[in-house]
Every structure is written in structure tokens, then in C-alpha cells.
Amino acid sequence: MTRIRTWPSRRLQFAIIAVLVLGVMISVFWPPLSREDRAEKLYLDSWFVGAMASYGREKQDAAVAKLEAGLRLSPGNSLYEQALVWQYPRGKLPELLAKRQLGPEASRLAAGLIFSDERRAAGPMPADSDPPEKQLVRLDALAKADPTNSLVYYRKAFALRELGRMDEACAEMRTASSLGRIRRYIPAVSDAVLDSMSSPMITSMSSLEISEFRRLARALTDTANERLRQGKVDEARGILEDCCRMSVNLASSEPPTIMSVLVGRVVFMIAEAQLEPIYKDFGMREKLAALRRLDAVFQRALQSYRSAIDYSAPVNRMIRILVAPGVLLLAAYLSSGLAVLVFLWWLPAAIVRRRRRETALIVPPWSEGFLARTFLAIYIPILAVALGMTFLESLSWYPLLASIPAQLVLLGVTLRILHHQYDEHAGERTGILRFIFKAPAAAKAWTRKYLIAALGGQLVFLACCSLLVIIVFKPVFGAYPWQTNRLAWGNVSHEQAVVRQIAADLKKASLGE
Amino acid sequence: MTPAQAARVDEAYALRLTNVDLDSGIATLAYSYRVGEGSGSGFVRIHLLTAELSAPPSKPPTPPKAELVPSFGSPNTLRSPSGRFALEYVNGAPAKVILRNAKGEKLGVVSEAEVQGLANIVWSPSDDYFTFTGVISGAAEPKSGLYVYSVKQRKHQLVARGVRTVPQWSDDGRLLACLRTETEASKDLPESVQRSRGTVMVFDVGRGSKRVLAVGELAGKFALSPIGAGVVFTELVKDEYGDFDSYALRTADVRTGSVHDLLTNRREPVYAWAGDDALAVTTFDKYAVPTLNLVGAAGGRPTALVTARDFARFKPLAYLPMQRRVVYKASASVRDYDSPEELWAVEPGRRPVRLFPKNVRSRQ
Numbered sequence: 001m002t003r004i005r006t007w008p009s010r011r012l013q014f015a016i017i018a019v020l021v022l023g024v025m026i027s028v029f030w031p032p033l034s035r036e037d038r039a040e041k042l043y044l045d046s047w048f049v050g051a052m053a054s055y056g057r058e059k060q061d062a063a064v065a066k067l068e069a070g071l072r073l074s075p076g077n078s079l080y081e082q083a084l085v086w087q088y089p090r091g092k093l094p095e096l097l098a099k100r101q102l103g104p105e106a107s108r109l110a111a112g113l114i115f116s117d118e119r120r121a122a123g124p125m126p127a128d129s130d131p132p133e134k135q136l137v138r139l140d141a142l143a144k145a146d147p148t149n150s151l152v153y154y155r156k157a158f159a160l161r162e163l164g165r166m167d168e169a170c171a172e173m174r175t176a177s178s179l180g181r182i183r184r185y186i187p188a189v190s191d192a193v194l195d196s197m198s199s200p201m202i203t204s205m206s207s208l209e210i211s212e213f214r215r216l217a218r219a220l221t222d223t224a225n226e227r228l229r230q231g232k233v234d235e236a237r238g239i240l241e242d243c244c245r246m247s248v249n250l251a252s253s254e255p256p257t258i259m260s261v262l263v264g265r266v267v268f269m270i271a272e273a274q275l276e277p278i279y280k281d282f283g284m285r286e287k288l289a290a291l292r293r294l295d296a297v298f299q300r301a302l303q304s305y306r307s308a309i310d311y312s313a314p315v316n317r318m319i320r321i322l323v324a325p326g327v328l329l330l331a332a333y334l335s336s337g338l339a340v341l342v343f344l345w346w347l348p349a350a351i352v353r354r355r356r357r358e359t360a361l362i363v364p365p366w367s368e369g370f371l372a373r374t375f376l377a378i379y380i381p382i383l384a385v386a387l388g389m390t391f392l393e394s395l396s397w398y399p400l401l402a403s404i405p406a407q408l409v410l411l412g413v414t415l416r417i418l419h420h421q422y423d424e425h426a427g428e429r430t431g432i433l434r435f436i437f438k439a440p441a442a443a444k445a446w447t448r449k450y451l452i453a454a455l456g457g458q459l460v461f462l463a464c465c466s467l468l469v470i471i472v473f474k475p476v477f478g479a480y481p482w483q484t485n486r487l488a489w490g491n492v493s494h495e496q497a498v499v500r501q502i503a504a505d506l507k508k509a510s511l512g513e
Numbered sequence: 514m515t516p517a518q519a520a521r522v523d524e525a526y527a528l529r530l531t532n533v534d535l536d537s538g539i540a541t542l543a544y545s546y547r548v549g550e551g552s553g554s555g556f557v558r559i560h561l562l563t564a565e566l567s568a569p570p571s572k573p574p575t576p577p578k579a580e581l582v583p584s585f586g587s588p589n590t591l592r593s594p595s596g597r598f599a600l601e602y603v604n605g606a607p608a609k610v611i612l613r614n615a616k617g618e619k620l621g622v623v624s625e626a627e628v629q630g631l632a633n634i635v636w637s638p639s640d641d642y643f644t645f646t647g648v649i650s651g652a653a654e655p656k657s658g659l660y661v662y663s664v665k666q667r668k669h670q671l672v673a674r675g676v677r678t679v680p681q682w683s684d685d686g687r688l689l690a691c692l693r694t695e696t697e698a699s700k701d702l703p704e705s706v707q708r709s710r711g712t713v714m715v716f717d718v719g720r721g722s723k724r725v726l727a728v729g730e731l732a733g734k735f736a737l738s739p740i741g742a743g744v745v746f747t748e749l750v751k752d753e754y755g756d757f758d759s760y761a762l763r764t765a766d767v768r769t770g771s772v773h774d775l776l777t778n779r780r781e782p783v784y785a786w787a788g789d790d791a792l793a794v795t796t797f798d799k800y801a802v803p804t805l806n807l808v809g810a811a812g813g814r815p816t817a818l819v820t821a822r823d824f825a826r827f828k829p830l831a832y833l834p835m836q837r838r839v840v841y842k843a844s845a846s847v848r849d850y851d852s853p854e855e856l857w858a859v860e861p862g863r864r865p866v867r868l869f870p871k872n873v874r875s876r877q
Contacts, residue, residue, distance in 0.1 A: 218846075218848065221847060222825065222845065222846045222847060222852070225801050225825050225847050226825070226845070228800050228801050229800055229801055229802050229822045229823075229825070230822065231800060233800075274801075274847070276758065277758075277779050277780060277799075277801070280752065280753075280754060280758070280779065281779065281799035282799070288754070299703075
């Protein structure tokens with residue numbers, strides 16, 4: 001019998017495994033070289049740790065510790081400071097302000113969070129429980145800490161509306177309109193965080209704010225209507241125009257979200273219903289034209305949003321991103337599982353034959369050809385799906401482009417190993433088609449040692465696939481390879497880009513003074 | 514609430530008159546209120562001529578004809594006006610509406626397998642029919658249609674396509690009015706207009722649901738007169754700027770089909786029938802000051818009853834023909850929500866009188 005050199009040799013197998021393990025160690029655990037990259041990694045990690053902490057699976061201190069470490073590496077970074085304020089326990093924020101000198105954006109955010117009783121949690125926020133008079137006192141303090149944010153003055157208008165002091169509420173509206181900038185008390189985040197955001201909830205508006213803006217708009221229209229009935233046309237018009245400016249400020253508030261555009265639209269419609277008759281009845285044609293332009297922009301904005309944002313995209317995106325590593329892992333686990341099942345089917349018969357002192361089965365429990373056929377039957381359809389996905393529009397080509405060659409290499413290596421085993425059994429070199437479709441004419445008996453080696457080889461194959469997935473797809477999985485939740489919602493920055501364009505169009509079509 | 518407690522209420526909301534007896538002038542008034550830090554709701558009998566408050570009837574007032582709102586997991590029952598029949602909505606796959614008699618025996622069934630999206634179920638005042646809307650299945654573009662179910666014949670009939678709102682019955686249960694939306698005239702207008710404006714149609718259910726009237730293309734709110742001789746509706750019309758931003762108040766005679774233009778206003782008028790041949794209508798001037806008028810159903814010059822700058826809206830609720838007294842509610846808010854309301858009454862040539870609440874600082 002011609003001895004067939006086993007390939008891959010044991011030395012080569014150990015070398016490959018060692019390389020893969022080293023690759024995983026470096027990929028997952030090796031810190032970036034530059035200070036900025038290390039700081040950025042800590043900053044990104046803190047968001048995931050913070051998310052896990054909100055589910056009770058990590059300690060809140062862990063996120064804070066990462067951010068403090070990041071700030072030591074990159075002092076004065078505004079995004080890191082804002083993240084630190086956001087992750088810090090709310091009750092201890094005054095301590096943070098006392099012991100740390102924060103930049104203006106982080107200080108503003110801290111002041112806003114200290115004012116608000118809102119808890120940082122998924123879902124609707126609870127209402128601020130203080131009576132309006134107390135809120136006004138705190139809002140005056142907040143206005144000193146954050147003087148350029150019109151949100152403070154709108155919140156003062158909310159409180160004054162509750163107290164029925166509509167004249168003062170209108171005055172606060174005028175101040176807010178002159179500032180023209182709503183910056184909600186949510187931290188700004190880097191594009192990398194947005195791209196990997198597991199959920200857009202961090203940028204969503206609270207239901208409290210939505211209902212307060214609507215109630216304020218309704219109360220203001222009633223006040224304007226009252227002024228109009230008293231013959232004070234200019235006062236009524238001014239109040240309603242401030243309401244329209246509020247709608248534009250709301251729709252273009254920071255950070256941008258589609259909810260703020262929708263609420264802005266509702267506020268605009270409430271004001272427009274009263275303002276348009278005034279413009280028409282009193283012959284204000286230029287103002288009417290400006291109002292119509294604004295209305296047209298709002299309508300176009302919503303249409304463009306509907307066509308740009310596809311709410312089925314997160315699911316499709318997740319499928320596309322997961323299909324590549326899923327292909328590898330599925331192939332590995334399925335082939336292993338099938339081999340184990342066939343082995344279990346063969347084992348009782350082998351035991352019985354052994355006891356009867358019959359010769360060991362000539363035909364192995366699974367021939368290499370059978371294994372190859374099974375492997376191909378599972379793997380080729382999965383590979384076809386992966387190839388098909390490359391032709392679909394994708395937000396990230398990297399996983400698919402990297403994985404297709406890897407999968408083809410895996411396919412070739414697996415068939416090669418099996419083919420060589422087959423040749424060893426057959427005692428001669430054979431063609432690939434014979435190996436796949438014909439049983440060997442003569443085969444050496446399977447021994448227990450060989451079976452253990454075959455099963456061991458299957459486990460090694462499984463481990464290699466898993467390590468390959470971690471190395472190749474580690475950037476997709478993020479800081480921790482098992483955090484697949486970041487894949488669920490996809491690209492929040494895309495939604496923000498659409499909303500920013502809407503906000504820019506609204507600003508251009510504003511009512512003016 | 515006792516009449517004495519009701520007399521101390523100084524702020525009331527969501528006023529609603531039920532069981533109006535035009536002969537005696539007594540109605541049941543339902544309302545919500547706030548007194549100091551407290552709040553609640555109640556009802557009391559009120560004399561619409563003298564404003565006298567008396568104890569509410571021992572039985573609760575008959576609820577208005579309400580939609581049967583499907584609920585998940587439990588049946589809903591809608592009794593006919595006389596109580597002889599009941600409709601039971603049973604959620605499931607498919608959901609169904611079961612017609613039962615007073616003994617609970619099943620008389621008929623309408624299933625969502627035949628008519629999808631069953632909604633807007635309304636009994637006729639005479640118990641002979643009930644209506645519902647549903648989606649016509651099998652159509653290339655599904656349309657919501659109005660069906661009439663005959664209790665006697667135990668079967669339903671499609672009456673009109675493109676109807677998605679609650680229809681109205683005339684008081685004698687003979688005529689049925691509904692609004693067919695998404696007409697040709699509205700197709701270039703905003704979606705909100707397409708869904709709320711269309712053609713008012715009236716059907717005679719006694720004659721096999723024959724359509725006896727179809728008026729308007731951008732009609733909205735409508736109301737049948739008490740004996741069903743006419744229907745009033747508002748219609749969007751073009752203003753001087755070429756926008757569909759003005760409202761025309763029109764009436765149509767059911768028998769002859771003739772349409773009368775009563776008035777046009779930039780703000781949508783609020784109206785109610787004052788008898789069979791007149792309407793109580795609130796119009797607004799360019800300063801949004803409301804004026805309550807009486808105007809004949811066939812047209813003619815409106816008679817102004819009351820104008821008040823202190824209020825944003827007047828909504829007519831009832832009309833006592835002997836005294837020509839219009840009972841209306843006045844509100845300081847332009848919309849129907851969470852704002853104080855007052856019940857007033859006025860007769861031509863006389864000062865208006867506040868009926869409820871009694872403690873409010875007197876307005877003009």
C-alpha cells in the first residue's frame with residue numbers, strides 16, 4: 001500500500017490552532033497602541049457596560065470607571081465628559097460637579113439632569129413631581145447654568161401655563177423664540193457610538209415633553225384667540241407666530257430625532273389653524289406666503305422621512321450582518337451534530353458485534369464520502385444564501401466580502417482533509433468525485449483510537465470555525481464578541497442625517513421676525 | 514350629586530344634555546366638575562326655562578346611541594333602544610356580532626369572515642335595523658362600506674361603499690344618513706381632508722335602502738332634521754385666495770333634493786337643528802367673536818341671538834319651540850377638551866341667561 005502523507009500534518013494543525021488562538025487574543029484583548037485609540041475604546045466600551053448596567057448585568061461604577069480612565073488618556077474631551085455625566089448616578093451629580101472641572105457642554109448637561117427628576121431608563125419617563133412654583137425657582141437656576149438653551153424657557157412656559165399665568169408664559173415664549181435653539185438634556189455622542197447604537201432610545205423624546213409642548217400650544221392658541229376677540233390683533237398674531245417658531249425649534253432640536261419633527265408638526269398645525277385665518281382676514285399676504293412655505297416644508301419633510309426610513313431595515317440589516325458569521329458557525333455545528341448523531345446510531349450495533357466477537361465493521365460508521373456529502377448538502381445552500389446577500393444593498397460590505405473567501409477556503413480545507421482520509425483508507429490516490437460518491441474498495445478497520453481521533457478532529461474543526469468568526473467579525477460584534485444586541489437596531493446615524501436635513505429646510509423657511 | 518351640591522359647582526366641563534323633554538323643558542345634564550382640590554362627574558335634572566335643579570332620575574339616563582367598541586377577550590353588548598334585542602360582539606378568529614332577543618336566543622350572526630373590520634354599529638331608533646361599517650372583501654382596493662342589517666329578515670345588505678364613519682338615523686328610524694369619503698373632488702387635497710370630507714347620502718331603509726339623496730363633494734359634518742325632512746351639512750369651499758379654507762353651511766331637502774346655501778364663514782360654523790325648519794348656528798367674525806344665530810332651513814337672513822367676546826365658542830344643544838329658546842353651551846377654548854363650559858339659554862330679543870353652573874363670575 002502506498003503510504004499517503006496525511007494532510008494537514010499534526011504539526012501544521014497545531015500551528016494553525018495556535019495562530020488562530022493568538023489572533024483571537026490579540027483581536028479581543030490587545031489594547032490599541034495610541035492614547036487616543038485607547039481612550040476611544042474605553043469610551044465605546046462604557047456605552048455597552050452602561051447598557052448592561054441598566055439591565056442589572058453590570059455595575060454602574062464599571063461604566064464610570066472606564067470613562068474616567070478615558071478622560072485620563074484624553075483630558076477635556078467633551079464627548080467623554082458628557083458620557084461621564086450621563087452614566088454618573090443622578091443623585092451624586094452635584095458631587096461630580098464639585099470635584100471635577102467640566103467643560104461647558106458637560107456642565108450644561110449636568111445642570112439639566114440635576115433639575116430633572118427623570119430617570120434614565122428605557123421607555124417613557126415619569127412626570128416631574130414638583131409643583132409649578134418650585135419648578136420655576138429651579139428653572140431660574142437652570143437658566144443661569146444654561147443661558148442659551150430655549151428649552152429652559154419653554155419649560156418655564158409649561159409651568160406658567162399650569163398656573164394659569166398666560167401673559168408671563170407668552171413672555172417666556174418670546175425669549176425662547178429669540179434664542180431659537182432647543183438642546184435637550186441628552187449627551188452628544190460620537191458617530192462610532194451612533195453607528196453601533198443598540199437602540200435609538202437615547203435620542204428619543206420623553207412622553208412628558210411631547211404632551212407638555214402640545215398642551216402649551218393649545219393654551220397659547222386659546223390665549224391668542226382671547227386677545228383677538230378683544231381686538232388685539234397684533235398680540236394674537238405674535239403669540240401664534242411664537243408658537244410656530246416653537247414648532248420649528250422643536251423639529252430642529254438637538255439631538256435630532258424623528259419624534260421631535262413629528263411633535264413639531266403637531267404644534268405647527270395647532271398654531272396654523274388659528275394663524276392662517278388672521279393672515280387672510282387682515283390681508284397679511286407676505287406672512288401668509290411664509291406660513292405656506294413652512295407648511296410645505298413640514299409636509300415634504302414627513303414624506304421624505306417616510307420614503308428614506310424603512311422600518312423593516314433593522315431586521316434586514318441584522319440578517320445581512322449575521323448571515324456571514326452564522327454561515328460559518330452553522331456549518332461547523334451542523335456537521336458536528338450530524339457526525340455525533342450518526343456515531344450514536346452506529347455505537348449500539350458496534351457494541352453488539354464486539355460482544356459476539358464478530359470482526360469490527362469494515363465500513364466505518366460514516367465514510368469520508370458520506371461526511372463530505374453531508375457537509376456539502378448543508379454548506380452549499382448556506383454559501384449560496386451568503387453569496388446572494390452580497391448582491392443586496394448593504395450598509396456594510398466588510399462582513400460579507402471578508403467572509404466569502406474565508407468560507408470558500410474553509411470548504412476547500414474540509415474537503416481536502418476528508419479526501420486525504422479517504423485515500424488513506426483506500427490505500428491509493430483517488431479522484432475527488434470517487435471520494436465523494438463511492439465507498440472505498442478496501443478500508444482498514446476502524447479502531448477506537450481512530451474514532452476518538454475523528455471526533456476530536458470534529459471538535460477542533462468546530463473550535464477553528466468559532467475562532468475564525470471572532471477574529472473576522474470582531475469589529476462587528478464590538479468590544480465584546482458576544483454583544484450581538486448592537487446589531488439589532490442598525491444605523492441610528494442614518495435617521496439623524498435625514499432629520500438634520502429636515503431641520504435645515506425648516507430653518508430656511510422660518511417665519512422671520 | 515344632589516341639586517344642592519350641583520348648585521355649589523363653580524367650574525364645569527364636558528356638559529352634555531340628555532333626555533330632553535321639549536314639552537316640559539326638563540333635561541338631564543351630565544358634566545364633570547372641579548370644586549377646590551376635588552373633581553368628579555355627575556348628572557342632575559335641569560329645567561331649561563327656569564334653571565331649576567332637581568334630583569336626577571332614579572334610573573341612570575339612557576346612554577346615547579354608542580358605537581359598539583370591540584374589546585379583547587370579553588363580549589360587548591349593545592341593546593336596542595326598546596331593549597327587545599341585543600347585539601353581542603365576540604372577539605375571536607373570526608370575530609362576530611350575534612343578534613339575540615330578550616331571552617338571549619340567537620337570532621342571527623354577522624361574521625368578520627364575511628365583512629372584515631366590523632365597526633360603527635348603530636341601532637335604528639325603531640329596533641328594526643342596525644348598521645355597521647366593514648371592509649368590502651375581495652375588492653382590488655379594499656373599501657370601507659356601510660351595511661344595514663334587517664332584524665326581521667335576518668340578513669344584511671351593502672348600502673354604500675366608501676363609508677368609514679358613524680351613520681345617523683332619523684328619529685323615526687326610516688332614514689339613514691352617512692358620509693362617503695375619498696371622492697374625486699378631494700383627491701388632490703391633503704389626506705386628512707380626503708378622509709373626512711365627501712358626499713352626504715341619505716337612504717330610505719323602508720324602501721329597500723334606496724338612496725334618496727346624495728349631496729356635496731367636500732361635505733363634512735352633517736345632521737338629519739328631527740323628522741328627517743332635511744339634512745344640514747358644512748362643505749369646504751374656496752376662499753378669496755383660492756384655498757379650500759372656507760365653510761359653507763347648506764341644507765338639502767330629502768324629498769326634492771334641492772340644496773340651499775345658508776351662509777359662508779371662514780371658521781367652521783357650529784350648528785344644531787332648531788325644530789324642522791330652522792337652525793341655531795354659531796358664526797365667527799374676523800376677530801373670532803362668536804355669534805349665535807337662528808336661520809331658516811330654506812335660507813334667509815340670520816337672526817342674531819347673542820354675541821359675546823368672553824367666549825370662544827357657542828355650541829347649540831337644544832331648542833324649545835314654544836318659547837323659541839335656544840339652549841347652548843359656551844366655552845372659553847376653541848376646542849372641545851378640558852376647558853370650563855357654561856350652559857346658557859337665549860330667546861330672540863332677550864338677554865341670555867346662564868343656567869349652569871350658578872356660581873361663575875358673571876360674564877357679559
